[in-house]
Amino acid sequence: AQSVAQPEDQVNVAEGNPLTVKCTYSVSGNPYLFWYVQYPNRGLQFLLKYITGDNLVKGSYGFEAEFNKSQTSFHLKKPSALVSDSALYFCAVRTEGMDSNYQLIWGAGTKLIIKP
Amino acid sequence: EPEVTQTPSHQVTQMGQEVILRCVPISNHLYFYWYRQILGQKVEFLVSFYNNEISEKSEIFDDQFSVERPDGSNFTLKIRSTKLEDSAMYFCASRPLGGVSYEQYFGPGTRLTVT
Numbered sequence: 416a417q418s419v420a421q422p423e424d425q426v427n428v429a430e431g432n433p434l435t436v437k438c439t440y441s442v443s444g445n446p447y448l449f450w451y452v453q454y455p456n457r458g459l460q461f462l463l464k465y466i467t468g469d470n471l472v473k474g475s476y477g478f479e480a481e482f483n484k485s486q487t488s489f490h491l492k493k494p495s496a497l498v499s500d501s502a503l504y505f506c507a508v509r510t511e512g513m514d515s516n517y518q519l520i521w522g523a524g525t526k527l528i529i530k531p
Numbered sequence: 532e533p534e535v536t537q538t539p540s541h542q543v544t545q546m547g548q549e550v551i552l553r554c555v556p557i558s559n560h561l562y563f564y565w566y567r568q569i570l571g572q573k574v575e576f577l578v579s580f581y582n583n584e585i586s587e588k589s590e591i592f593d594d595q596f597s598v599e600r601p602d603g604s605n606f607t608l609k610i611r612s613t614k615l616e617d618s619a620m621y622f623c624a625s626r627p628l629g630g631v632s633y634e635q636y637f638g639p640g641t642r643l644t645v646t
Contacts, residue, residue, distance in 0.1 A: 449634060451637070456639075457639055458535070458537075458622060458637045458638050458639035458640050459574070459622060459624075459637035460637070461634045461635075461636065461637075464634055505574065507574075516562055516579055516581060516586050516587065518564065518576040518579055518587060518589075519566075519574075519576065519635065520576070521573050521574040521575075522573070523572075523573050524573070524574075
């Protein structure tokens with residue numbers, strides 16, 4: 416069965432420093448991986464996805480993620496953190512077996528706090 | 532930019548009452564989903580809907596739950612007899628027709644509180 420793990424409940428980073436939010440996955444076939452962000456009292460906003468191709472995926476708001484098949488990881492990164500990046504970040508993997516439709520299986524979320 | 536919208540933003544109901552959560556997906560999207568997030572827990576899949584029928588549902592989506600697309604624009608989730616454990620944030624999502632590379636777009640959620 417597919418699963419996603421986000422090992423850190425919270426990550427604290429000083430503004431201007433690089434940030435990494437970790438995600439590991441378990442799938443039996445090819446992984447389709449997503450990152451979403453949730454700001455307070457807002458919905459889940461799509462950041463980026465890995466489907467195939469380059470291991471480094473670029474997304475919204477300057478975020479990127481590195482797909483590492485050997486380590487089964489899909490860590491979210493940003494070179495220079497902003498206070499406005501403070502939010503809850505979710506990693507998700509697409510279910511397998513259905514070509515045209517899928518559901519998302521989610522990690523527990525990581526709270527990112529950027530301190531001025 | 533088109534968005535998924537959900538109403539109400541917060542619903543308080545008494546145990547045993549029926550609730551209907553409403554969603555307006557993005558207009559050219561054809562796949563629709565409901566997820567829920569109990570406070571402090573993971574987001575969980577409830578149901579997916581395509582071509583006017585349920586295409587997949589989770590174990591959570593029991594006989595107390597139903598979904599409907601009554602008028603071609605709204606997508607509703609009904610809970611017939613709410614329980615305390617139904618208290619959660621409910622998210623609606625939609626996706627366009629096409630390959631699996633298309634991401635799901637989420638609404639802001641409805642916070643359901645069952646007392």
